[in-house]
Amino acid sequence: MALAGIFLFMQWSCNQGPREGTREAQALRGQAIFDQQCISCHGSETVAPTRTDLDPKAPDLTRIQERRKAKDFPIVEIAQIIDGRQWVKSHGPREMPVWGEVYDSLGMEKDEIRGKKGELVAYLMSIQK
16 A cells, blocks of 8 residues: 555656756746747747738747857847847847836836746747757
């Protein structure tokens, strides 16, 4: 009987997903945000963008690092693009929502906004090809 209990506990603990406080857990939360706020324009590996009227087309976010020919993922730059309150001239006109202002308007505190951006960045880092 004790072995059955140990087996059930091990099976339950293995199905709990990534351990809290890890980059994997952060990326999983970021994926939920991405699926809610970003996928309609950017799509994913399994979902085509539904916003086809954008000009220019929203970039493939699985190739951020490749496009920049960067050894490391540009964490700060991507967080600033997501936030959007700091205009980046080289990116041209901004079709993407200014998520920093959106989150601000929802009454989120700075730390909460920073956390959401961090989760999105962690997710984007996890999907790089």
